[in-house]
Amino acid sequence: MRQKELKLVVTFHTTADAMAMEKACKNAAVPGRLIPVPRMISAGCGLAWCAGLENRAQIVGLMEQTGIEQEELHECMV
Amino acid sequence: MIYMDNAATTMQKPPQVAEAVVRAMGTLGNAGRGASEASLGAARVIYETREQLCRLFHGEDPRQIVFTSNATESLNTVIGGLIDPEDHVITTAMEHNSVLRPLYACGQTGTEVTILGCDEKGNISYEKLEAAIRENTKAIICTHGSNLTGNLNDAKKIGAIAKKHGVLFVLDASQTAGHVPVDVQEMQIDVLCFTGHKGLLGPQGTGGMYVRPGVQIRPLKRGGSGIDTYNKDHPPQMPTALEAGTLNGHGIAGLNAALYYIEETGLETIGNLALERMRRFYDGVSRIPGVTVYGDFSQKDRCPIVSLNVRDYDSAEVSDELLMTYGITTRPGGHCAPLMHEALGNVEQGAVRFSFSHYNTEAEVEDAIRAIREIAE
Numbered sequence: 001m002r003q004k005e006l007k008l009v010v011t012f013h014t015t016a017d018a019m020a021m022e023k024a025c026k027n028a029a030v031p032g033r034l035i036p037v038p039r040m041i042s043a044g045c046g047l048a049w050c051a052g053l054e055n056r057a058q059i060v061g062l063m064e065q066t067g068i069e070q071e072e073l074h075e076c077m078v
Numbered sequence: 079m080i081y082m083d084n085a086a087t088t089m090q091k092p093p094q095v096a097e098a099v100v101r102a103m104g105t106l107g108n109a110g111r112g113a114s115e116a117s118l119g120a121a122r123v124i125y126e127t128r129e130q131l132c133r134l135f136h137g138e139d140p141r142q143i144v145f146t147s148n149a150t151e152s153l154n155t156v157i158g159g160l161i162d163p164e165d166h167v168i169t170t171a172m173e174h175n176s177v178l179r180p181l182y183a184c185g186q187t188g189t190e191v192t193i194l195g196c197d198e199k200g201n202i203s204y205e206k207l208e209a210a211i212r213e214n215t216k217a218i219i220c221t222h223g224s225n226l227t228g229n230l231n232d233a234k235k236i237g238a239i240a241k242k243h244g245v246l247f248v249l250d251a252s253q254t255a256g257h258v259p260v261d262v263q264e265m266q267i268d269v270l271c272f273t274g275h276k277g278l279l280g281p282q283g284t285g286g287m288y289v290r291p292g293v294q295i296r297p298l299k300r301g302g303s304g305i306d307t308y309n310k311d312h313p314p315q316m317p318t319a320l321e322a323g324t325l326n327g328h329g330i331a332g333l334n335a336a337l338y339y340i341e342e343t344g345l346e347t348i349g350n351l352a353l354e355r356m357r358r359f360y361d362g363v364s365r366i367p368g369v370t371v372y373g374d375f376s377q378k379d380r381c382p383i384v385s386l387n388v389r390d391y392d393s394a395e396v397s398d399e400l401l402m403t404y405g406i407t408t409r410p411g412g413h414c415a416p417l418m419h420e421a422l423g424n425v426e427q428g429a430v431r432f433s434f435s436h437y438n439t440e441a442e443v444e445d446a447i448r449a450i451r452e453i454a455e
Contacts, residue, residue, distance in 0.1 A: 019125035
């Protein structure tokens with residue numbers, strides 16, 4: 001198994017929200033990727049956006065700007 | 079073969095549609111089921127297609143675009159999920175059975191349904207529509223364009239009437255999506271039902287609806303959603319609220335390619351070309367003695383449809399003659415619009431429907447005119 005790192009993990013209500021997030025981040029060149037939701041997080045959608053902690057402000061701003069509703073925002077080892 | 083049954087389904091599609099379906103079948107997984115590239119690939123193309131449809135219909139949010147298998151499923155979802163026994167609903171004699179039959183079923187549980195009649199040209203009266211609104215009217219549910227006459231309803235006018243009286247407006251765009259501009263915000267549409275395989279040039283088994291943010295519809299189907307596994311209820315968030323089970327990702331990939339083709343070619347270009355073919359055909363056949371054409375051809379915008387009969391001949395025989403002698407594909411008989419046939423007085427005879435696409439050529443239209451002339455002799 002790969003070594004885990006502390007990351008920002010954003011969960012969503014629906015797959016459509018997760019896909020909107022991926023697209024918004026790609027368009028804004030914000031790094032990160034969609035991952036399966038880790039089991040320590042209780043989430044609706046099975047997909048989560050995983051990014052470096054340093055991108056937090058950028059990601060939160062982007063979600064506000066594009067109207068993407070997050071379910072929860074976590075910092076966890078993934 | 080000359081294909082003139084595009085109101086049933088467009089058979090000639092841009093080649094990239096079939097290519098996209100074949101590619102999807104070899105590369106896409108199940109959207110929203112895991113984060114593999116295969117699954118994400120399906121989720122990406124599905125989300126992108128929501129965005130395309132949102133642009134096409136000028137919606138507010140791609141997440142308000144729901145995928146279904148066709149317009150019939152969309153209409154059953156919205157009628158079953160919005161209308162209660164104590165409600166009153168207004169519809170028209172122009173409707174397809176995909177509107178009428180779900181409403182008749184509501185009628186059996188107490189819902190009052192007013193069906194507005196049509197004049198001899200197949201048009202409704204907007205004054206009568208407004209006058210039919212009652213205190214308990216929940217919705218106006220009607221077609222944008224008749225699948226039999228090709229006549230359009232003025233969606234903007236109906237939307238304004240619905241808004242004025244606080245009534246929901248559900249529009250069936252089965253015959254207009256891809257041919258006629260539809261702007262859900264300008265037309266004040268609450269729910270728009272569409273199919274993917276007609277004017278939108280996508281594969282059969284694709285369709286959907288736009289739902290205005292805030293409109294709550296009970297789901298027709300409940301089941302796997304890829305989200306909220308341990309919840310006993312189906313998730314309420316759009317678009318998942320109205321989508322259960324594996325989406326037709328392969329078909330939606332084809333629809334995606336078709337929508338790019340429409341964006342690149344221009345909806346207006348496609349619609350006008352089909353209308354030009356229709357008008358030339360109408361001008362040619364309407365002057366032939368013994369030919370009866372149904373509908374209102376004074377409308378500038380309409381669906382590219384011409385339904386007709388020749389003398390008192392059985393429409394099935396005429397359609398068969400067109401196929402066997404001239405190689406022209408049309409649809410005869412009843413067209414799943416029983417009240418429209420009643421209004422036009424051709425229940426027994428049915429009608430031969432020619433429905434055009436921008437792929438039809440001028441030469442094909444001339445051949446079809448000549449065929450009707452010879453049959454009518």
